[in-house]
Amino acid sequence: KLHTTHSPQFLGLNPYKGAWPASDFGKDIIVGVIDTGVWPESESFNDKGMTKIPSKWKGQLCQFENTNNSSLCNKKLIGARYFNKGFLAKYSNISRTIVNTTRDISGHGTHTSSIAAGRRVDDASFVGLANGTASGIAPLSRLAIYKVVWGKDEVVSDALAGIDAAISDGVDVLSMSLGYNRNVPLYEDAIAIATFAAMEKGVFVSASAGNEGPSFNTMSNGIPWVTTVAASTLDREFHGNLTLGNGVSLTGFSFYLGEFSASNFPIVFMGMCDNIKELIKVKSKIVVCEDKNGTFLNFVKLINNVGGAKLVGSVIITNISNTDEFQFSYALPSIIINPKDGEIVKDFIKRTSGSGSIAKMSFKITSLGAKPAPSVDFYSSRGPSKICPYVLKPDITGPGTSILAAWPTNIPVLDFNSYNFGYFKLFNKFKFATGTSMSCPHVAG
Known part of the structure; x- marks a missing residue:
């Protein structure tokens, strides 16, 4: 063990x-x-x-x-x-x-x-x-x-x-x-x-x-x-996996502790997710949000909107790498991914439409072998x-x-x-x- x-x-x-x-x-x-x-x-x-x-x-x-x-x-x-x-x-x-x-x-x-x-x-x-x-x-x-x-x-x-x-x-x-x-x-x-x-x-x-x-x-x-x-x-990391409808699987940081359905859900891109009323309209979908500015204050606002809308699941694109800022992740079914993987997700959503824009999420994944490690x-x-x-x-x-x-x-x-x-x-x-x-x-x- x-x-x-x-x-x-x-x-x-x-x-x-x-x-x-x-x-x-x-x-x-x-x-x-x-x-x-x-x-x-x-x-x-x-x-x-x-x-x-x-x-x-x-x-x-x-x-x-x-x-x-x-x-x-x-x-x-x-x-x-x-x-x-x-x-x-x-x-x-x-x-x-x-x-x-x-x-x-x-x-x-x-x-x-x-x-x-x-x-x-x-x-x-x-x-x-x-x-x-x-x-x-x-x-x-x-x-x-x-x-x-x-x-x-x-x-x-x-x-x-x-x-x-x-x-x-x-x-x-x-x-x-x-x-x-x-x-x-x-x-x-x-x-x-x-x-x-x-x-x-x-x-x-x-x-x-x-x-x-x-x-x-x-x-x-x-x-x-x-x-x-x-x-x-x-060299240990804690992940969630996002599997797109085309079979592409992406891994990102997640500490979510709850249970989550293994079913596919519609997936949509909602920009910076700065309008909570619009988010509530799509709360039954996996919502992709992008922290374009990469600043802590904008990130906090985005997270508050995602939490307030009570989304079924969310994918957050950000270049913030300090995982101490992700305490919300314990309570929120979310996966944090980097901008490079974010482009893959956005491109998938753009290329598909209707029933084709689907994805599923999984959580509580512990992995070893992350590099570089150790690093100060x-x-x-x-x-x-x-x-x-x-x-x-x-x-x-x-x-x-x-x-x-x-x-x-x-x-x-x-x-x-x-x-x-x-x-x-x-x-x-x-x-x-x-x-x-x-x-x-x-x-x-």
């Missing part, structure tokens, strides 16, 4: 030879994760078949639900601590709403932790996409979680306290998918100072470069003694580091685009409400996420 994060296979990890068996799948290495906490009930953190906790572990706390000795820790998740004194001092007006727990209420920490060290979980998928077996990079390692992020703001003193605790507890590796002020000199940077202490104790530190690319001088964590991780693509993705922050420009940064890249990993079951993987699309909320044990936050734990693992 494919690993649903796919990255272990993509990186050449083989369960029978090479780095995985040579390292015993990371057995007894303690990975500390500095993040938003963890969802301990996730199957990715089960301890079935694991041996006793190594004696080098000095941690004593498992902080969930207002207790220091929660039974939610096990031989996999061996420690869980929270740090929020800095956050509460800065935001004293909301202190009553903060629950003292390492439990993840955003999903970010659960996702990154399972990438680094999650156990093998069979039959994992994102509602049918990328179905297979999920596995972290070091599936037999131990996890220690340090929750230092509360809400959208990150207070550096809490991160400093978390790093110090991790060193004291005896972690071997630190994964930090977060960033602070990138303009502070090293001697004033609390994270630089804390990670220097980690380095002195032999702790390997992996930190995310940030998601503010592709411009230069945008990276965070440009610290010489930290491994700064950029983000790259996988557009969002990944670039160097050089402003605080230390004479050291080449980032150090390395890792898989960061559309990574499937564990997710809390009480936090929706999709949650949006718009006038045109209506309310759409979906829960799942695994979620796709994109960013250097995802590449960082790959390197940590």
Whole structure:
């Protein structure tokens, strides 16, 4: 089976030879994760078949639900601590709403932790996409979680306290998918100072470069003694297929999760689809729309019209390649194709008429082998580091685009409400996420 994060296979990890068996799948290495906490009930953190906790572990706390000795820790998740004194001092007006727990209420920490060290979980998928077996990079390692992020703001003193605790507890590796002020000199940077202490104790530190690319001088964590991780693509893509009445089949990007009829439908070209009243008249047909200007604002208007008209299906021609802009695709039976393939579709519609202008669509197709891959993705922050420009940064890249990993079951993987699309909320044990936050734990693992 494919690993649903796919990255272990993509990186050449083989369960029978090479780095995985040579390292015993990371057995007894303690990975500390500095993040938003963890969802301990996730199957990715089960301890079935694991041996006793190594004696080098000095941690004593498992902080969930207002207790220091929660039974939610096990031989996999061996420690869980929270740090929020800095956050509460800065935001004293909301202190009553903060629950003292390492439990993840955003999903970010659960996702990154399972990438680094999650156990093998069979039959994992994102509602049918990328179905297979999920596995972290070091599936037999131990996890220690340090929750230092509360809400959208990150207070550096809490991160400093978390790093110090991790060193004291005896972690071997630190994964930090977060960033602070990138303009502070090293001697004033609390994270630089804390990670220097980690380095002195032999702790390997992996930190995310940030998601503010592709411009230069945008990276965070440009610290010489930290491994700064950029983000790259996988060779995996998610598709829908459009088969025209003449048998020609075209493939385009689609995340549509619903069911769709295998029947042929009439297909029409409606230009830029800028008139929703006209779209409603043809809503029982597959409608082809063209984003001629290739600008985000025009694209959004086109999508809103398509959603509002409640078309049976749509084909959108655009040169926008950033798939993060296609979140609507989860709820809309649509396929996004490039202008070159768009010309084929438009020519077919032009040459046929009446009952001949038909097509059918299919969805939930996962394919491998996309090229070029890996390549540094557009969002990944670039160097050089402003605080230390004479050291080449980032150090390395890792898989960061559309990574499937564990997710809390009480936090929706999709949650949006718009006038045109209506309310759409979906829960799942695994979620796709994109960013250097995802590449960082790959390197940590």
